[in-house]
Amino acid sequence: MSGHAIELILSRQLADCLSVPVFIVDPKGNLLFYNTPAEQVLGKKFEDTGQMSVGDWGTSFNPHDEEGNPIPPEGLPLVQTIKTELPAHRTFWINSLENKSTRISVTSIPIIGRSEVFSGAMAIFWDNELHL
Amino acid sequence: MRVKLHGTRGAYPTSSVENQKFGGNTPCIEIIAGNDRMILDAGTGILGVDFEDGYTGERIDIFLTHLHMDHVQGLAFCKPLFNPNKEVHIWGPGGSCEPLQTRLNRFLSPPLFPIPLRDIPSKLIIHELSETSFTFGKFQISTEFISHPGPTLGFRVQYGSKILAYLPDHEPVIGKDHLYPEDEWVSGFGLALNADLLIHDSQYSIKEYGSKVGWGHSSLEMAAEFCSRVNAKHLVMFHHDPAHSDTERTRMFQEFNRSSEYTFPIELAIQGQEIEVGG
Ligand SMILES: [Zn+2]
Ligand SMILES: [Zn+2]
Numbered sequence: 079m080s081g082h083a084i085e086l087i088l089s090r091q092l093a094d095c096l097s098v099p100v101f102i103v104d105p106k107g108n109l110l111f112y113n114t115p116a117e118q119v120l121g122k123k124f125e126d127t128g129q130m131s132v133g134d135w136g137t138s139f140n141p142h143d144e145e146g147n148p149i150p151p152e153g154l155p156l157v158q159t160i161k162t163e164l165p166a167h168r169t170f171w172i173n174s175l176e177n178k179s180t181r182i183s184v185t186s187i188p189i190i191g192r193s194e195v196f197s198g199a200m201a202i203f204w205d206n207e208l209h210l
Numbered sequence: 211m212r213v214k215l216h217g218t219r220g221a222y223p224t225s226s227v228e229n230q231k232f233g234g235n236t237p238c239i240e241i242i243a244g245n246d247r248m249i250l251d252a253g254t255g256i257l258g259v260d261f262e263d264g265y266t267g268e269r270i271d272i273f274l275t276h277l278h279m280d281h282v283q284g285l286a287f288c289k290p291l292f293n294p295n296k297e298v299h300i301w302g303p304g305g306s307c308e309p310l311q312t313r314l315n316r317f318l319s320p321p322l323f324p325i326p327l328r329d330i331p332s333k334l335i336i337h338e339l340s341e342t343s344f345t346f347g348k349f350q351i352s353t354e355f356i357s358h359p360g361p362t363l364g365f366r367v368q369y370g371s372k373i374l375a376y377l378p379d380h381e382p383v384i385g386k387d388h389l390y391p392e393d394e395w396v397s398g399f400g401l402a403l404n405a406d407l408l409i410h411d412s413q414y415s416i417k418e419y420g421s422k423v424g425w426g427h428s429s430l431e432m433a434a435e436f437c438s439r440v441n442a443k444h445l446v447m448f449h450h451d452p453a454h455s456d457t458e459r460t461r462m463f464q465e466f467n468r469s470s471e472y473t474f475p476i477e478l479a480i481q482g483q484e485i486e487v488g489g
Contacts, residue, residue: 080400083341084355087397091384111395128392192305192355193340 085191086110089200099203102189105196107132107151107160119172119203132157140173155186156201163188163196169206181206211243211369211487213407217255218479220379220413220427220449221280228455233481236280237378237449239409243369246347250365250376251275255481256284268295271346273339274302275378276362277313285314286323296332303361304338311336339363357381357397358426366401372488375402375442378449380411382436385423389435402440406488409479410436412447415462430466438472445476446485 081087086102090111093100099116103109109130117123119139122130136151143149151157155166169183186201217223217235224234236253247264249256249272261270270290275281290296302310311327314336319326327334343352350368355361356377364377375398382397383389389396402408412433414422419429428436430447437445450459463478470476 080354081394081396081398084357084397087395088357088384090390090395192303192361194305 083191083197085189086197089189101156101201103156104198107157109135142171155184156199159186159188159199211372213374213485213487214240215479215481215483216240216258217253218448218450218481219452221452223254224452231456232450232459232478235481236283241367251281252285253280254284256288261290269297271299276303276360286318291330291332294331298332299335301337301339303363304340305361310338354401364398364401373405374487375405375408377410379426381426381428389439396439399440402442405442407444408437408442409446409448411449413449413451434470434472434476443474446479448479
């Protein structure tokens with residue numbers, strides 16, 4: 079078997095060191111890794127779930143707009159980046175574990191390493207009500 | 211397939227009497243299998259390669275893991291480069307904004323070196339490598355980018371059923387006590403999987419590593435854990451720190467051995483040593 083590309087491995091290393099939620103997906107949108115702060119968003123632990131398909135992770139934190147309309151996976155920045163291989167950004171609402179609607183901003187970037195192959199994408203979630 | 215360790219020292223060459231046992235030359239290994247030969251890295255160890263023996267043809271191939279000085283320093287003084295009858299192929303990592311030739315030229319040109327690359331008398335052919343697999347003579351070679359500052363390749367070389375993995379500068383996980391539990395998240399995993407011989411960075415003691423996180427090198431413990439994880443059969447600990455005397459390095463190795471329970475053979479690389487891969 080061959081492992082993940084080094085740029086994905088090092089993205090995980092970075093995510094491990096950050097205090098904000100980070101998601102890393104492969105080119106098909108499978109969630110390869112999420113860090114400990116992201117476990118709070120998903121309500122799941124990476125240790126327990128391992129890799130997750132886009133259908134599983136895309137809806138699990140109930141992304142929605144200001145009126146409460148659900149945002150389908152295609153509307154999420156990370157899924158857009160997978161499609162376009164371009165950075166994406168969006169502010170929307172998610173339900174926290176306590177079922178409180180939280181306004182967050184998500185920025186996703188494509189991960190393209192030295193071999194110039196699109197190996198996936200990384201998204202950083204920012205809780206707009208959180209003041210670090 | 212035999213491998214000859216011409217240079218085992220990391221960072222810079224040392225001629226100190228305290229470093230004679232493991233050797234003072236920087237990385238260069240030579241792989242010999244029948245009439246096929248390949249050279250990996252061009253540290254000062256390359257000066258120990260006998261180009262009169264086994265290199266009867268015009269062509270010589272040198273594969274570079276990366277361009278840190280300790281891995282290219284011997285290139286400038288490598289005899290075949292100055293022989294107009296030789297064709298020297300240099301293979302090294304792509305993946306930079308600048309071509310390999312331009313990056314090499316920074317070192318192999320004035321004022322650092324008197325002759326610019328274009329005036330080197332041999333016929334020089336530069337090949338950029340990325341993550342790839344290819345056949346070279348009777349060798350099957352695979353390369354992958356691995357965790358080390360700057361574009362750095364690890365090599366997997368197969369000859370018949372025997373496999374050698376060469377990762378001289380490698381920090382498979384940064385600032386953690388252990389590798390990630392999932393194999394696919396371990397840098398260099400596929401390159402070294404089931405290798406008969408793994409030549410791997412092990413520059414630091416576990417204590418020293420604590421203050422050198424992210425410098426791109428491994429502790430002895432990390433190298434051994436990596437070897438065990440990839441199920442390699444024999445580990446040669448490579449890239450000795452020139453700041454360590456032979457006595458210190460030996461003590462460090464003994465200390466590691468006291469707490470290690472690995473069953474595969476582990477040894478410290480010695481300059482001049484020849485190892486039969488899978489032998
Ligand atoms: Zn080195
Ligand atoms: Zn290096």
